[in-house]
Amino acid sequence: MLAYLIQRFLSIGLSLLGVSLLVFFMVHLIPGDAALAILGERATEASLAELRREMGLDKPLYQQYAKFLWDIAHLDFGRSFKTRQPVIEEIKRYFPATVELTFAAMAFSILFGISAGIVAAIYRGKFLDYFSMSTSLAGISMPIFWLGLMLILLFSHVWPILPSTQRLDAILDLDIEHRTGFYLIDTLLMGNFAAFRNAVAHLILPAITLGTIPLAIIARMTRSSLLEVLNQPYITTAYAKGLSRWKVIGKHALKNSMVPVLTIIGLEFGYLMGGAILTEYIFSWPGLGSWLRDAVEARDIRPIQGGVLFVATIFMLVNLCVDILYAYFDPRIRIGDETT
Amino acid sequence: MKHETTASTSREGQALALRYYRDAATRFRKARLQAARYPSAVIGVSIILFFVIVAIFAPLIATHDPRQANVVERLQGSSAEHYLGTDGVGRDLFSRIVHGTRISLKVGFMATAFSLGFGTLFGAIAGYYGGWLDNVIMRAMDIMLVMPSILLAMVIVTILGQSLTNAIIAVSIVYIPQYARILRASVLKVRQLDYVMAAKVIGASDFRILTRTVLPNCIAPLIVQATLGIGAAILDAAGLSFLGLGAEIGEPEWGAMLNENRNFIRRAPLTVTAPGMAIFLIVLAFNLLGDALRDALDPQIN
Numbered sequence: 001m002l003a004y005l006i007q008r009f010l011s012i013g014l015s016l017l018g019v020s021l022l023v024f025f026m027v028h029l030i031p032g033d034a035a036l037a038i039l040g041e042r043a044t045e046a047s048l049a050e051l052r053r054e055m056g057l058d059k060p061l062y063q064q065y066a067k068f069l070w071d072i073a074h075l076d077f078g079r080s081f082k083t084r085q086p087v088i089e090e091i092k093r094y095f096p097a098t099v100e101l102t103f104a105a106m107a108f109s110i111l112f113g114i115s116a117g118i119v120a121a122i123y124r125g126k127f128l129d130y131f132s133m134s135t136s137l138a139g140i141s142m143p144i145f146w147l148g149l150m151l152i153l154l155f156s157h158v159w160p161i162l163p164s165t166q167r168l169d170a171i172l173d174l175d176i177e178h179r180t181g182f183y184l185i186d187t188l189l190m191g192n193f194a195a196f197r198n199a200v201a202h203l204i205l206p207a208i209t210l211g212t213i214p215l216a217i218i219a220r221m222t223r224s225s226l227l228e229v230l231n232q233p234y235i236t237t238a239y240a241k242g243l244s245r246w247k248v249i250g251k252h253a254l255k256n257s258m259v260p261v262l263t264i265i266g267l268e269f270g271y272l273m274g275g276a277i278l279t280e281y282i283f284s285w286p287g288l289g290s291w292l293r294d295a296v297e298a299r300d301i302r303p304i305q306g307g308v309l310f311v312a313t314i315f316m317l318v319n320l321c322v323d324i325l326y327a328y329f330d331p332r333i334r335i336g337d338e339t340t
Numbered sequence: 341m342k343h344e345t346t347a348s349t350s351r352e353g354q355a356l357a358l359r360y361y362r363d364a365a366t367r368f369r370k371a372r373l374q375a376a377r378y379p380s381a382v383i384g385v386s387i388i389l390f391f392v393i394v395a396i397f398a399p400l401i402a403t404h405d406p407r408q409a410n411v412v413e414r415l416q417g418s419s420a421e422h423y424l425g426t427d428g429v430g431r432d433l434f435s436r437i438v439h440g441t442r443i444s445l446k447v448g449f450m451a452t453a454f455s456l457g458f459g460t461l462f463g464a465i466a467g468y469y470g471g472w473l474d475n476v477i478m479r480a481m482d483i484m485l486v487m488p489s490i491l492l493a494m495v496i497v498t499i500l501g502q503s504l505t506n507a508i509i510a511v512s513i514v515y516i517p518q519y520a521r522i523l524r525a526s527v528l529k530v531r532q533l534d535y536v537m538a539a540k541v542i543g544a545s546d547f548r549i550l551t552r553t554v555l556p557n558c559i560a561p562l563i564v565q566a567t568l569g570i571g572a573a574i575l576d577a578a579g580l581s582f583l584g585l586g587a588e589i590g591e592p593e594w595g596a597m598l599n600e601n602r603n604f605i606r607r608a609p610l611t612v613t614a615p616g617m618a619i620f621l622i623v624l625a626f627n628l629l630g631d632a633l634r635d636a637l638d639p640q641i642n
Binding site: 029031142282 | 606
């Protein structure tokens with residue numbers, strides 16, 4: 001187990017080194033010059049030289065990369081050119097919003113995705129199967145930015161019951177102490193239930209939007225995985241023992257069919273952590289995604305570099321957790337044992 | 341002597357052509373039977389054909405110039421003059437969606453052709469030669485897979501600058517690893533087989549072995565992936581444009597149209613409903629077809 005963990009961390013480190021190379025060379029791949037890209041065509045020669053010196057662009061390449069690595073090893077991603085804030089501070093500020101949204105979206109998609117998958121598998125070839133599978137195919141093909149806009153149209157305009165922007169009404173936001181950055185927790189800690197309800201209401205539409213594609217993917221995966229397990233001899237045995245259908249599925253089939261579903265959940269979770277870009281943009285959700293989009297639009301290099309490294313790290317760590325969780329769901333998988 | 345050889349090869353060639361023709365005919369008949377078994381494929385193909393026809397005849401179908409603004413007529417509802425109404429600066433929505441078909445199909449096919457080409461190349465090299473080359477290539481591919489596709493595309497757009505062409509390039513690069521992985525896995529499986537060994541012994545060049553004996557065995561998964569890939573590429577490029585990082589301002593690109601019109605969602609809901617519906621339908625069509633192809637080409641799944 002320990003050897004396995006060490007090996008995995010080495011592999012993650014190696015991948016991160018690769019990502020760091022990518023984001024490092026990003027600066028140099030920009031046609032012309034990164035300083036020119038930030039300041040624009042009309043910048044004076046003096047201000048360009050100044051920025052180049054600040055970004056270290058006047059030094060040899062290997063020195064620049066060494067310094068870059070040294071800095072990120074100390075969690076120093078430089079400063080945003082636009083806001084003048086240290087990138088790491090901005091990540092700290094925006095990340096909780098993304099995490100909150102991701103958790104809500106995943107809860108939604110896991111709950112409904114697995115249920116839909118089970119129903120489809122049980123009623124294979126029947127109406128419910130076709131219904132849930134065609135809905136999920138539609139879900140996969142759905143441009144989520146359009147889905148988000150349609151939800152806003154329906155539930156904020158035609159039938160105005162849910163808010164469509166930000167994490168909290170502006171008036172309530174003033175009273176909130178930002179202790180954890182998670183509004184659901186912050187409001188509860190303060191005992192401010194009105195604000196809590198408001199925060200939940202703000203979370204619903206973005207969470208549904210973000211959770212729809214994972215929901216569809218999870219439903220399809222659950223169905224095919226469960227169908228495979230239901231064909232196994234031990235399921236026949238279980239039926240032969242006289243167990244009821246729900247007992248067979250609940251006690252024997254479901255747990256064994258969860259390994260591939262878990263893989264998918266882990267992958268989706270990792271992607272959502274940094275992949276909420278479109279959803280956050282639609283709902284003006286102040287998370288990492290909106291922040292990164294703004295940085296790309298302004299060609300603000302440092303936040304992009306820091307953000308990409310951060311998202312990649314999170315993604316790999318989430319996947320590591322998933323791999324470790326496998327052992328629980330399928331004891332036959334011995335982590336780190338190459339022979340099995 | 342020389343004459344004889346050519347004669348025999350040409351006869352051989354004729355026989356070969358005849359066999360190929362018969363094969364093709366059987367395959368076609370089989371395909372027709374298959375089509376009946378996979379109604380989703382038929383639906384998918386029909387929608388795709390519909391969009392292709394719209395794209396080809398776009399200037400004839402469109403009733404207005406898709407880029408011509410007319411502020412006086414802004415945000416109108418649907419009427420006989422403007423089938424789907426007008427957008428925030430008075431451009432005819434119907435004509436913009438019709439012309440947008442061209443852009444989306446172009447994006448889908450070009451991006452997929454590019455990533456299919458490079459992915460196949462990298463995957464084949466990595467799988468066939470192995471060793472450090474394999475390591476380097478697949479490591480690079482893995483690195484591209486540790487971030488969401490749209491984020492990687494955004495990084496590439498940052499480097500290249502914002503334009504539709506660059507969005508296509510970005511989306512193409514993003515999808516290279518998927519094809520490379522499929523091809524590498526197939527090559528690894530095929531490489532050890534007897535007939536590849538035989539080809540090697542005869543002295544066939546690496547290029548010939550790859551194109552004649554290895555590639556034909558990986559066609560099925562590549563076709564499935566490419567079909568799904570066209571839909572995904574269209575979706576991602578539209579997403580980039582929606583974020584304001586793709587198509588240039590004013591271009592009739594569906595994602596960009598959604599972004600332009602989102603502030604008018606209350607006053608003119610059609611300006612947001614219609615372009616999104618177009619994206620949804622075209623992506624759904626490619627997914628339907630891809631799914632059906634997978635079922636048809638990979639009997640193991642059933």
